Amino acid sequence: MPTSDVAYFICPNCQDRSIDADGIDGLSHQQVGCRRCGFGFLFQMLDDYFPHADAGMVACDAAGRVIAAGRGVFDLTGYRELDLIGRPVVEALGLHSFDNGDPMETAREWGVRQLGRAAMLRHAAGLDKRVVVDVFPALDDDGGLLVALASRPA
Ligand SMILES: [Zn+2]
Structure with a gap:
């Protein structure tokens, strides 16, 4: 069975994963919304991905600006x-304090996902928080990114 026909999608809002093995269910286009929460679009990935338990996802445009949280x-x-x-x-x-450079830049420049990258996040309350960052480049031509953040144990 050719794996190239398999498309993986994740909802940036509720993180519901879906797999389109052959296009029969009509999920072959990224602009189809989430069937679970109704969010406006699904993010297509090259391989399946299991988010961390307390993860939050942010979708960005090609310039790295946030388009959805x-x-x-x-x-x-x-x-x-x-x-x-x-x-x-x-x-x-x-x-800030990335382990080895900005993983958003790396994902954008090389077009490959960055997993388990350590960073610090300035919480809205002003405290620094340890986070792990996973970054996925968009597979289509618009060049966006999906950034998944989760807390990182000390
Ligand atoms: Zn959803």
């Missing part, structure tokens, strides 16, 4: 979607 982002960061929309993701979330 999903469930879990507020609990993790203290920021509401309206605080983040339109702002560069690194600045909006106060991300």
Whole structure:
């Protein structure tokens, strides 16, 4: 069975995963919304991905500006979607102290996912929080990113 026909999707809001093995159910286009929560679009991935338990996801455009913040982002960061929309993701979330360079830049430059990257996040309350960052480049031509954040144990 050719794996190239399998498309993986994740909802940036509720993190519901879906797999389109052959296009029969009509999920072959990224602009189809989430069947579970009604969110406006699904993010297509090259391989399946299992989010961390307390993860929050932020979708960004090609310039790294936030276009959507999903469930879990507020609990993790203290920021509401309206605080983040339109702002560069690194600045909006106060991300700093990356383990080995900015994983958003790396994902964008090389077009490959970055998993388990360590960083610090400036919580809306002003405290630094340890986070793990997973970044996925969009597979289509618009060049966006999906950024998944979760807390990182000390
Ligand atoms: Zn959803």
